[in-house]
Amino acid sequence: MYDFLKKLGIEAVNSGVCTGEWVKKPGGKELVSISPVDGKPIASVLQAGEADYERVVKKASDAFLKWRMVPAPKRGEIVRQIGAKLREYKHELGQLVTLEMGKIIAEGEGEVQEMIDMADFCCGLSRQLYGLTMHSERPHHRMYEQWHPLGPVGIISAFNFPVAVWSWNAFIAGVCGDTCIWKPSSKTPLTAIAVQHIVNEVVKGEGLEGVFNLVIGSSKDVGEKLISDKRIPLISATGSCRMGKRIGVAVAERLGRTLLELGGNNAIVLMDDANLDLALRAILFASVGTTGQRCTTTRRLIIHEKIASSFIERLAKAYAGVRIGNPLDSKTLMGPLVDKGAVEDMMKALAEAKKEGGEIICGGKVLTGAGFESGCFVTPAIVKANRKMKIVQEETFAPILYVIPVKNLDEAIEIQNDVPQGLSSSIFTTSMMNSERFLSHEGSDCGIANVNIGTSGAEIGGAFGGEKETGGGREAGSDSWKAYMRRQTNTINWSSELPLAQGIRFGE
Secondary structure, X not given: OOHHHHHOOOOOEEEOEEOOOEOOOOXXXXXXXXXXXXXXXXXXXXXXXHHHHHHHHHHHHHHHHHHOOOOXXXXXXXXXXXXXXXXXXXXXXXXXXXXXXXXXXXXXXXXXXXXXXXXXXXXXXXXXXXXXXXXXXXXXEEEEEEEEEOOEEEEEOOOOOOOHHHHHHHHHHHHHOOEEEEEOOOOOHHHHHHHHHHHHHHHHHHOOOOOEEEEOOOHHHHHHHHHHOOOOOEXXXXXXXXXXXXXXXXXXXXXXXXXXXXXXXXXEEEOOOOOHHHHHHHHHHHHHHHHHOOOOOEEEEEEEHHHHHHHHHHHHXXXXXXXXXXXXXXXXXXXXXXXXXXHHHHHHHHHHHHHOOOEEEEXXXXXXXOOOOOOOOEOOEEEEOOOOOHHHHOOOOOOEEEEEEEOOHHHHHHHHHOOXXXXXXXXXXXXXXXXXXXXXXOOOOOOEEXXXXXXXXXXOOOEEOOEEOOOOOOEEOOOHHHHHEEEEEEEEEOOOOOOOHHHOOOOO
16 A cells, blocks of 8 residues: 555555544445556455444534634634645645546645635635625614525535645635535545545644534435435535436425536637637647646637638647656646546447547557556547537536537627536637627626636635536635525614604504
């Protein structure tokens, strides 16, 4: 076993249930985590059973009664301390993210840095949970609004960002006064266990067990119970559109709240007046980074026909220079897909693209031989496509870039918006008129719209999320914290009279 696993508290067999204290023998089935790097088992996890789930919810509910009364700045201090602990374990946790999920080590450590940055952000946020004061129409009355914690929040995270997205939710929810119940992806359970060990080092010393909880389990034993549980006022879920639709229905039936971050089918519009050297680097990273497994990955390049041929040739050469291999090697630029199922999905999408008339310009091969024994390594693909292809409407979580030539910006914006998803978008242009139009009401319909940068790499200071089938939720910065609290309007009469609103007179 790798030394960094031991430092993170990972053993050969691990409990997947924690309420500040680890449940030694959870009642669920054993789950083996397989590394996509070499196809070998890393360690196993004992998943939660029904009784374990109930234990976690009760602990989170009881802890909420105490946590909500802790002053918000002090809650922020606890989150700051967790961030400080993450700094101590940044390298080791980054290595585990890489080993279990497959992203390159620079991205693995970068993901942990994002958690650290989020902790710093939320520490400041804990002193900025502002409400408004409004003027009452009645004399000698004061009216204002304030924000209260919701309760236990369910956090369902995806494999592609196995730790960072948890922090977006848990740290904000934490400073808002909510407790958290984390159900991580079954593809990356060990990273969640490692994070929980790090969190425990802080909360145990403060007597705050039950604020940050972990429950790893199947959809039947944990997932369905969590989304249907009336005791959980908010479910924040990251994943596919299909998963989000199921969660949305289940939570809506009990009139709960959802914060959904779902699929993206992101496009870059490349105009003929763009800085092509700048665009080349941005498109390469946005389409190949994380092996195409970001929700913000660029999946469509909508390119002006005047530059299409020459630029695609340059892009294909850049693709050929991407070093693919062991993601723990700092020289590697692209690691494996998360598992063989993801490889199969990629191959099916490419076959469908060819069937619909698409032309594979480069890539799209499964790599074999020394160093690629896991069967999860592929070459990134560029496909010349057209807007009518059904496969282009879908999000394939793999490094496939569909290139669609257009005549002008009008056509580019129309194609950009003509997909069910609406997460991230970008335009490369040196024209102020082009860029401003892309950002206007008649431009991109996505939750994120950029100029002269790629679709991926969102900063935590801005609200992250998308429209349409992407779910409409917002996480991280701006006023996203409001999703984790309930608004209350207060009116105080400090007179001895009882004037009614709208000048109504009753009983006089």
